[in-house]
Amino acid sequence: MAEIAIDNLRHSYDNDLSDPSRLALKRVDLTWKNGSAYALLGPSGCGKTSMLNIISGLVRQTTGRVLFNGNDVTDLPTEARNIAQVFQFPVLYDTMTVEQNLAFPLRNRGEDKATIRRRVGEVAEMLDLVPLLKKRAAGLGAAEKQKISLGRGLVREDVAAILFDEPLTVIDPHVKFELRRKLKLVHDALNLTLIYVTHDQSEALTLADEVVVMSDGEVMQVGTPQDLYERPKHRFVGNFIGSPGMNFIPCTLEGERLVFAGGALAAPNWLGPRLKPDQKLAIGVRPQALCVAGAGEEAVAGRIVEAQLRGDSYIADVAIGETLVKMRLPDHVALPTDVFGVHFPPRSTLVFADDRLLGDLHEQD
Amino acid sequence: MNKIEDNRAWFLILPVVLLVAFSAVVPLMTVVNYSVQDIFGPHQRAFIGVEWFREMLRDPDVQASFVRQILFSVIILAIEIPLGVLVALGLPRKGWKSSLAIVLLAIPLLVPFNVVGTIWQVYARPEIGLLGSTVNALGIPYNYTADGISAWVTIVAMDVWHWTPLVALLAFAGLRSIPDAYYQAARIDAASRLAVFRYIELPKMRSVLTIAILLRFMDSFMIYTEPFVVTGGGPGSATTFLSIRLVNMAVGQFDLGPAAAFSLMYFLVILLVSYVFYTILQRINAS
Incomplete structure (x- = not known):
């Protein structure tokens, strides 16, 4: 087990750092705490897999360091790093039995027979693979195969961290849930550092203690699922997390009011002093945070343009003047048919300047 | 659904029947016909049953x-299959170098068979060929027209030169189909180069190697043109393979009956x- 630190890392597959737009990873500084479960979340091609392969040593970064427990492992090859990695598609040694597959990493490291038998037994027990041990690995289903790939990682006692690269892509949805639960149990039992790459936010939010959101080779935010949801530090995170994503309403500061096309909200007193000239302001608010104004609450006038039923609630397009926002409305009360008051709860209404979070409307200096 | 019985439907398969008949059945039956008769002249023949077969055996x-x-086939397979795999392993995997x-x-593979024979016939000549004269200059006695071992070495070397590329290309195709993740997993599992070959590359190349072995066996077992051009079956009968013997019998001596029996057994x-x-090989692959 280990704490993994990424220090000032940049990577280009052409080994050319001069053009920042072509970098796979643009300056990453990050620490993965020992024993935590992380999800590495981001759209395809954002550098998640590159990050994983650099940690495991399959890819060597162009510049920067990777440290395990403070020791620089940049020059260590994969096999010396004690990393387990599970890939998108199950990798099995087809000619071997399940048991031989699980024993393979230990045999290669010259462990004695008794240790191998004990460890394989323990891992098979943990992953429910005992009845399959004598079977050929080639004939099994995708879920079992992926469990074996995972088992080959867990079988080593000294493994520093276990990395998953979208391991559930080829698994049926109902088995997916089961496997994810298993993974969580294994993580809790072994107290491993776990890094889980995915582009599926629900997977990331349910599995991880902390989520690292990446976009275009950059880490946008590291935080708990709740942090990401309620206080996205960057517009990208607000859009990417949540379905539908956060509403962003371009606005300007006029005196003590935040004015947007169709309405205005009271501006917090810290905003004016913190603002730099020429910054573009936007109000960010979750569709789930907006609500129909009660008596005496501050409100702007809105009108429903279209509403879609999503299970237990509606997601409505609401026009506030010329501005369209998405808003979640409960399905047990009738939808307002006429103009109604839309309330922006100050604690959940955020102000972004040039796509970066400044604060919420409730804070005061 | 109503079945319509109409015997005229047989006419629909007539083209195929004719095609197969004239391309395969008729020639083969002609050979069968020759193989069970003793033919003295155009109108004189006698049915003799399996006598020719017995005689040929x-x-x-x-x-x-x-x-x-x-x-010959055993030597060819023993050299070309491992060599082809080795060459494939050594080829660059990506980029213009690979192409x-x-x-x-x-x-x-693109050179016509008799041209291959001619090339080696000249190349290996002890007095004027580059290979032959070089080997002799090194003090190794080598003369494929006089010495059986030399003749075999020449023909085996020629076949290896001609056909190992086929094995290599097939093996290479098999190697290229292995996803990167397998190699990455092997590194994580600390597998040695040998283990990677034994547990990843070889199993993934199985089906293409099956094809390679079959093709190389059949072709080497039927080899005719190249040894005919290089040695003509000699010296003596040192390189008289089955097909050379067969052609001598059928065309050279015009012994149609024995030759027909021979070729059927050969087939x-x-x-x-x-x-x-x-x-x-199928059984190995399935298990």
């Missing part, structure tokens, strides 16, 4: 050719051995 020349042929290597490898042996090979 007892013929020491045919037996010697058969042993020679088996030996260039494939083109260079494919060149021998059956290839069919049988290929079938056995195929079944064994």
